[in-house]
Amino acid sequence: MATERSLRFEGCNFFRQRVILSTLSGKSIKLQNIRAKDDSPGLRDFEASFIRLVDKITNGSRIEINETGTRLYYQPGILLGGAVEHDCNVQRSISYYLEGLICLAPFMKHPLKAVLRGVTNDQTDPSVDTLKATSIPLLKKFGVDGEGLELKIPRFWAVFSC
Numbered sequence: 001m002a003t004e005r006s007l008r009f010e011g012c013n014f015f016r017q018r019v020i021l022s023t024l025s026g027k028s029i030k031l032q033n034i035r036a037k038d039d040s041p042g043l044r045d046f047e048a049s050f051i052r053l054v055d056k057i058t059n060g061s062r063i064e065i066n067e068t069g070t071r072l073y074y075q076p077g078i079l080l081g082g083a084v085e086h087d088c089n090v091q092r093s094i095s096y097y098l099e100g101l102i103c104l105a106p107f108m109k110h111p112l113k114a115v116l117r118g119v120t121n122d123q124t125d126p127s128v129d130t131l132k133a134t135s136i137p138l139l140k141k142f143g144v145d146g147e148g149l150e151l152k153i154p155r156f157w158a159v160f161s162c
Contacts, residue, residue: 006030006073015047016096019054019074020103028075035070042069046089046096051098053086053097057112081108088118093125094158098151102135105162106144117157126161128153 008017012035024028028097033114035041043051053063081155087096094116105112121127132151140148144162152159158159 006075007148008032011035012043012047015048016100019051022074023054023058023076023079023104024107026076028073031055031074032071032097033070033101034072035044044091049086050097050100052145053084053088054085054100054104056086057081057101057108057114062135067119068083079104079108081105081110081115083115087115090119093119093122093128095120095125095128095131098128098131098158098160099125099135101160102131102139102162104158106139106142108162111148112160114160115157116160120158121151128158 007022010031010033012031015031016027018031034043045104048065048069051063051072052057054161055063058077060078062073062075062077063093065071084144086097088094097116101112101114128151132153136149139145139162150159150161
């Protein structure tokens with residue numbers, strides 16, 4: 001693992017928020033003891049899928065995960081954007097991934113067009129329709145507007161453009 005200055009955190013709490021804020025700030029993070037005492041320790045598949053999605057929309061990111069998945073080092077790259085396709089893990093709905101993209105999209109070098117495939121509704125996350133009804137108007141209030149800002153929800157996938 002890298003030894004340069006990075007923010008250190010214990011556990012898996014606020015995983016997405018930590019990755020998103022690390023990406024926006026350009027500060028590397030080190031997460032340790034991720035579910036270390038659980039029966040199945042380490043990152044869950046949906047968390048690994050989220051970090052892969054963030055890697056797709058950035059350039060120069062460095063991600064190191066130990067063999068058991070209980071330690072993660074993430075050094076963010078530059079937010080590029082562009083066209084991205086991602087198969088989301090079925091343990092969480094598409095909105096789990098979409099919430100992260102909505103936070104990062106306004107800061108990308110190029111417009112983002114993300115095609116996410118997976119489950120559109122589950123018991124844990126808000127539905128994709130709820131995100132469409134709330135997030136797009138909220139982004140417009142913050143001045144993120146334009147003809148490219150849209151969220152389409154065909155069956156079992158979503159297309160987000162910003």
